[in-house]
Amino acid sequence: MIGCWDAQAASYEQKTASVERRFFADSRRGVCERAAGSTLELAVGTGLNLPFYANDVSLAGVDWSPRMVAAAERSARRLARLIALTRADATVLPFDDERFDTERLTHGAIERVHARKCDRR
Numbered sequence: 854m855i856g857c858w859d860a861q862a863a864s865y866e867q868k869t870a871s872v873e874r875r876f877f878a879d880s881r882r883g884v885c886e887r888a889a890g891s892t893l894e895l896a897v898g899t900g901l902n903l904p905f906y907a908n909d910v911s912l913a914g915v916d917w918s919p920r921m922v923a924a925a926e927r928s929a930r931r932l933a934r935l936i937a938l939t940r941a942d943a944t945v946l947p948f949d950d951e952r953f954d955t956e957r958l959t960h961g962a963i964e965r966v967h968a969r970k971c972d973r974r
């Protein structure tokens with residue numbers, strides 16, 4: 854599963870651009886602008902939500918795909934947005950309970966290793 858997301862990381866935003874514009878952009882704003890305090894984004898992907906968080910949100914993100922994390926790092930640099938990114942499986946988070954005030958997950962599911970074979974899209 855991780856390899857499937859790694860393989861898609863470079864082209865993910867390009868491939869999803871029209872769906873993103875038509876269906877997702879507004880909902881990202883709605884979900885993210887209500888985040889407050891110390892916030893963890895699960896399965897952060899390429900960082901498409903980053904523009905929608907308020908500046909005073911202390912942001913962390915996890916994704917299990919190293920290439921998605923690298924893409925999110927590039928997005929954060931481009932936007933000058935501070936985010937502490939960790940490569941981790943969201944089903945076994947490496948954080949203490951109660952560490953975050955808010956958690957966010959958008960447009961995806963938290964998958965489990967070996968849940969299904971990679972279908973090459």
Ligand SMILES: C[S@@+](CC[C@H](N)C(=O)[O-])C[C@H]1O[C@@H](n2cnc3c(N)ncnc32)[C@H](O)[C@@H]1O
Binds near residue numbers: 916917918921941958
């Ligand atoms: C469809 S993309 C969505 C990315 C982002 N949430 C967004 O809204 O653009 C799904 C992401 O979830 C990540 N992911 C899926 N299962 C995960 C898990 N168990 N732990 C961490 N990341 C996971 C994938 O690596 C991929 O980056």
